Amino acid sequence: MAKPAAPDFHQLESLGEDIKRYVLSILGNDLYPPDPFRYYSGLAYAIRERLIRMWLATQASYYDSMSKRVYYLSMEFLPGRFLMNYITNMGMEDGCRQAAADLGFSLDDLAEEERDAGLGNGGLGRLASCYMDSMATQRIPGYGYGILYDYGLFHQRIVNGWQEEEADNWRRHGSPWVIDRVEHLYEVKFYGRSEAYTDPQGVLRYRWAEADTVMAMPCDILIPGHGGKHVTNMRLWAAASSTGFSLRDFNQGDFLGAMQSKIHSENISKVLYPNDEPIQGKELRLRQQYFLVAATLRDIIRRHKKSGPGFDEFPDQVAIQLNDTHPTIAVAELMRILVDEEFLGWDEAWAICRRTFAYTNHTVLPEALETWPADLLGRVLPRHLEIIAEIDRRFLLEVAAAHPGDQGRQNRLAIIDPASRRVRMAHLAIVGSHKVNGVARLHSDILREKVFPEFDALYPGKFTNVTNGITPRRWLLQANPALSRLITARIGPDWTTDLDRLAELLPLAEDPDFRKDWRAAKRENKKRLARYVLRKSGMGINPDTLFDVQVKRMHEYKRQFLNVLHVVTLYNRLRRDPHLAVPPRTVLIGGKAAPGYFMAKRIIRLITAVAETVNADDAVRSRLRVVFLPNYCVSQAEKVIPAAELSQQISTAGMEASGTGNMKFALNGALTIGTLDGANIEIMEAVGRENIFIFGLTAKEVEATRAAGYDPGRRVAADAELAEALDMIGRGYFTPSEPDLFAPILDNLLRHGDYYLVTADYRACLEAQDAVNALYLDPEAWTAASIRNTANMGFFSSDRAVLEYAKNIWNIEPLGE
Ligand code: GPK
Structure with missing residues (x-):
């Protein structure tokens, strides 16, 4: 493959003028003195404009194809810097070097001005970002979905030999790569209670009553594949208060009280939890997880309905990959939507769920297997706890049928641990998915043989391996x-x-x-x-x-x-x-x-x-x-x-x-x-x-x-x-x-x-x-x-890895040229 010719909309000739214009119009700044951060930002906006044009020009083919899509749900993405990655993938390096030089800078110095997008802890988040790059490059139709944290992973300083943490206010100086889609807000519910009612046909149904609501705003980051012909969208949700602030409290003179609920809502996307293993029992973390899941499923279902087919075809159009157990509440949420809102029967809904989800496990450390106290989960998400209990009840009947009289096995496999009353998220993910994979051959063997042997016996062929990969574009x-x-x-x-x-x-x-x-x-x-x-x-x-x-x-x-x-x-x-x-x-x-x-x-x-x-x-x-x-x-x-x-x-x-x-x-x-x-x-x-x-x-x-x-x-x-x-x-x-x-x-x-x-x-x-x-x-x-x-x-290469996922787990063909 020859070096990709720069398509017209890259317009390298006007790059220098564009940079100067953006310094003036977006940053509201003088061109003098020539400050590298300003010129970095100007260049970033100039690239962003070209990227958006390219995306608009290419997304039509992507939409027209009507092919199945994958949704990669992850609480973490760790992209790092974008500028040089965009420039290399879009084949604009020579032009950008020239433009920077004409303005009196070296491109490398400008690139050093960018702050990392550190919306992940380590391997798990970086893997998600490598997969975004490879999906775009290999033309696998899909989206990344995550959270736009205001504060990413802390900055580490060493003071007297010790680590000190500093907040990572990464968007303080603007973030040219983030496109806020203020027009597409969704409501996400929390708390309240589950309420039974009888519908006009006399059927017993459930709805979520007296819930609090928070708004989810989509913010998109475009990921160009190498060669610049295909662009993948990473959609990150930011939380916003649904009410602004309480006018009643405000009118009574309680300004801070009026702000309380707004602060409570916006806390959801405030900060990434800085642990590289799960945080047990923190309500805000559970709210983050559900926030990601609820907004994302709304978006997926909106897109599915727009494209025409009914829910029976949902798993033929949609694959959802759970990046570790963090987004596993999605299993219960999809059941809730299908049963409570779309009025499908339980069995039909359950079959759809299982064909849609797949789960990647990233660790065998016992302390890292995520669980939630049932009463905490039930308070934040009352209807979901009921649904999980029902999934568990039916699942244990399956276990009992396969191993009659083996109560010990039922207790070990139960989704809700009967002894501790904790919800085992990995069990929910395994039961609700059609494939479960480890991330290297040894790890996948250990999962099957040591960590989940009884699940493997119950579901032969469900456990599989996809060895991780890295993108050769960024890393070489x-x-x-x-x-x-x-x-x-x-x-x-x-x-x-x-x-x-x-x-x-x-x-x-x-x-x-x-x-x-x-x-x-x-x-x-x-x-x-x-x-x-x-x-x-x-x-x-x-x-x-x-x-x-x-x-x-x-x-x-x-x-x-x-x-x-x-x-x-x-x-x-x-x-x-x-x-x-x-x-x-x-x-x-x-x-x-x-x-x-x-x-x-x-x-x-x-x-x-x-x-x-x-x-x-x-x-x-x-x-x-x-x-x-x-x-x-x-x-x-x-x-x-x-x-x-x-x-x-x-x-x-x-x-x-x-x-x-x-x-x-x-x-x-x-x-x-x-x-x-x-x-x-x-x-x-x-x-x-x-x-x-x-x-x-x-x-x-x-x-x-x-x-x-x-x-x-x-x-x-x-x-x-x-x-x-x-x-x-x-x-x-x-x-x-x-x-x-x-x-x-x-x-x-x-x-x-x-x-x-x-x-x-x-x-x-x-x-x-x-x-x-x-x-x-x-x-x-x-x-x-x-x-x-x-x-x-x-x-x-992560290209090999995502192609394996596409073939063996997602059942998706890469798009043609
Ligand atoms: C595993 F369970 C987790 C986690 O919470 N965070 C995380 O970064 C890592 N990981 C593993 O420790 C690595 O071995 C692995 O390569 C990486 O995930 C990606 O799969």
Whole structure:
């Protein structure tokens, strides 16, 4: 495929004039002094205008096709920045560079002015955004649906070594990418009660009485596919009060009272919950979930009715994908609409529901399986609780028919747990869907065999796998121009939409000239990252050291602590032997901790403490540096990942559902050091066992080790280096003024059985790091392995993933050209 010719409506000639006009008319600002933020905004509005024209011009074909559509429901989307993504996907890069230069700016500097749209926590939200890009590129007709939070994920600052959170008021300076559709408001109900009545035909029916209402306003963000021929719409709902404020209260002089209900309503879309696992029992979170679901289903049904067919054809026109259990109340809401408002019979409505929904599970952590107290759910959504109870009653009859007399099984499978009276959202999602998928092969196996075996027995074939993927446009083409140019020069540009084509690079791993160019591209990215780190933290890092990177949310199961133990051990070895034959290293660690996650915050403090000590030690500082990267986010990932040489993916086996960072690193030529967990296994199979550093217990061994009653004390006693590292941390070597700071971490390890098996995998991790060092000392061999990583990553494109969903789950054909 040749580079797409810019269609007429891109109108690059007038770009410069348009930018200036927007600075004046939309921002109401002077052109002088030439402020980069103003010019970024002007450019953004100029792009937005072209994008809207393109969307209007292309949506007709999309509507005319009358094909089935998918609705991807997610409480989180994590797009990051839009400007460069739009420009690359629309093929406008050269024109935009020229226009920026004519105005006296570099396009890259303007792009740096944009704030991330951080409407998600981590992997789950970023996956949703990669899928939007791939649906647009692969012309899969569909929409993303979510919430437009006023405040996205908090900003992380490091103050005295500790994480501090700052509100992310991301729209404060305007958001050119968001199109408010003020004319399409819907009402969403909460509270009140369910009321029975008899209709004129004498049938007993139910309605939702005395409810409060909140308005949902759609705000659209357009997502252009690569080549600019297809645009997908991401519709995010913003909450608005239905009444403005109470005039009666206001007239009586109670202005603040009058504002109360308005504030209560608008709170719904105020802020993203900053946890990367569910928040148990927070009423506002439940209201957010229902708000998304109710507004979205209204929109879907409006569109369905407009297109003609009746409800019996609904599942032939509509597929709804539940991104984790967060939007699962949709099952009850669709039943409510069909039975209470459209007057369908229960069985007919239920058949429609089950054919419409599919559910993606993203975690097996038991503490992360979402449940709601039945009485809370019943207070906020009275009719839905009744409907869930009825779904549960009928479902348990099915279970009883299959396993007569097995009350234990009924209790285990029940949607409403009879013991705790909590609604198990995963059970509702499984029962209400036609397919349930995990996000990597191991994860899907664990779901079937360990987490939901009795559901699997009841519904053979319902459980399936779709291994996650990432978009090669953002994560290679756009984030790594140096490597992209090199790849395109050798194999042409088609890899951007057909990632398997990267396999054509394989023979080039044997070519010394190509390896030299490959190293030069990596070095350019390392220099770019070094400049970034210097700018952000004032610290210089040396691009001629091994860049060893772990960036992801802070979590005990992800084992940033194991990484620290390796660092401390390496530090000790270097202090003992300054001539140790290992390559100099820069260890970069970044990630946010949930604000209430005590242990994760302590681990951040440990990393910053170790960094302070190591970096101040003249005896080792030229051989080992440690950096904590504050505020890890999508735009930072775009700088960090292309510069990485070693990618740390070291979770306790069986606990990381898939991982997607692992894919981004390998695609950019980093070698992985990792456990046999999540998608690491499939990455190993793809890149070859000799091009990856695998260590540690397997998921089965983890299970067996725990079952046998693991004793960390014995392991520590038998390993002098491990004992030394733990002792230094525990004694306050890195925090002499607060020697007990890390006692809680050590207690977890040594007194509470080391649940995440850090000590069990320590020695294997160090041996894998020895192999890393040895290979890195042979630059030609390392580079060849790096090339083989990139060349074999075709499978991990999100294009492949969404096409699998389309074929096996949604039953949707991509549109033709
Ligand atoms: C899983 F359950 C969750 C969650 O609430 N948030 C989240 O980001 C992640 N995830 C998994 O932890 C990753 O292994 C996985 O790659 C990602 O979801 C996307 O599937």
